[in-house]
Amino acid sequence: MRRLEQTFKVHGFARRTAVPSVWFGKARGTVQPIRALASVVRDDSPAAARADVPPCAVSISRTKGEGERGAAGRDIGIRRRTGLAGLARCRRASASVEFALTVVPLTLLIFGGLAATMVFQTLSTMQNNAQYSARMLSTGQIKRLATGLITTSTAIATTTCSGSLTSTQAEYYACLGLPSYATFTVTTTQNCTVPSVSVTISVSAGSVARGDVSGSFVGKTMTARSELMKEGLCPS
Numbered sequence: 001m002r003r004l005e006q007t008f009k010v011h012g013f014a015r016r017t018a019v020p021s022v023w024f025g026k027a028r029g030t031v032q033p034i035r036a037l038a039s040v041v042r043d044d045s046p047a048a049a050r051a052d053v054p055p056c057a058v059s060i061s062r063t064k065g066e067g068e069r070g071a072a073g074r075d076i077g078i079r080r081r082t083g084l085a086g087l088a089r090c091r092r093a094s095a096s097v098e099f100a101l102t103v104v105p106l107t108l109l110i111f112g113g114l115a116a117t118m119v120f121q122t123l124s125t126m127q128n129n130a131q132y133s134a135r136m137l138s139t140g141q142i143k144r145l146a147t148g149l150i151t152t153s154t155a156i157a158t159t160t161c162s163g164s165l166t167s168t169q170a171e172y173y174a175c176l177g178l179p180s181y182a183t184f185t186v187t188t189t190q191n192c193t194v195p196s197v198s199v200t201i202s203v204s205a206g207s208v209a210r211g212d213v214s215g216s217f218v219g220k221t222m223t224a225r226s227e228l229m230k231e232g233l234c235p236s
Contacts, residue, residue: 107213108213108214111211111212111213111214112212112213112214112216114211115209115210115211115212115216115217116209118208118209118210118211119205119208119209119217119222122178122179122182122203122208122222123222123224125177125178126178126184126201126203126222126224127224127226129173129174129175129176129177129178129201129224130174130199130200130201130224130225130226131199131226132173132174132176133170133171133173133174133186133188133199133226134197134198134199134226134227134228135228136170136173137170137188137190137197137199138196138197138228138229138230138231138232139231139232140231140232140233141232142168142169142170142173144168144169144170145157145169145170145171145188145190146159146165146169146171146186146188147159150190150235151235152235153191153192153193153234153235154190154191154192154193155188155189155190156187156188156189156190157171157187157188158185158186158187158188159171159185159186160183160184160185160186161174161175161178161183161184161185161186162175170188170199171186171188174186174188174199174201178201178203179208181207181210182203182204182207182208183203183204183207184201184202184203185201185202185203186199186200186201187199187200187202188200190230190234191230192230192234192235194229194230195229195230195234196227196228196229196230197227197228197229197230198225198226198227198228199225199226200223200224200225201223201224201225202221202222202223202224203221203222204220204221204222205217205218205220205221205222206218206219206220208222
């Protein structure tokens with residue numbers, strides 16, 4: 001069979017394709033196949049024109065239905081793709097979906113880190129204050145508790161940190177630098193029988209860890225305690 005060479009343009013490049021000469025016959029209907037071939041090679045069919053349509057929105061199919069007239073003489077229908085298969089192939093708003101999946105753990109990580117930082121910083125201050133307050137009490141530099149002057153060999157006092165404490169009281173030094181938004185309880189004990197002094201500071205960790213959206217510190221108690229030997233004179 002004699003063959004002719006027909007040149008088509010595909011995306012700006014010339015492409016030479018061998019086409020049977022019988023396709024160029026003048027009989028009715030013989031021109032239609034060459035139109036289909038030209039449409040496929042040149043890629044200028046209505047389906048190609050709609051290639052920018054996202055795969056999750058529509059699907060191009062060579063079935064009869066409403067749509068533009070295809071190069072092969074049949075209607076190219078447009079039908080929506082539904083179900084899991086369509087969802088799996090969908091790429092629209094993928095960045096929004098990825099952000100929605102990562103924003104929750106990212107938020108927990110950020111606020112959890114901030115809450116943990118506040119907890120450990122406060123705990124370090126509590127430990128330093130407990131040790132300093134116990135040192136002031138053990139050496140006799142401080143002879144008063146929140147309940148008043150120490151007049152017996154054994155004295156125990158429990159109070160909360162507030163602005164009413166003065167520098168002559170042992171609890172004042174236990175509350176220095178602690179955040180005011182949390183309630184700290186200070187228990188001071190002096191036992192001249194042993195002899196020893198102890199200072200204990202406690203607070204709810206949930207009240208210190210502000211921004212703890214995960215609730216990791218809720219229901220937990222932070223405690224700092226320092227016990228030293230009594231070095232000064234005890235009251236008789």
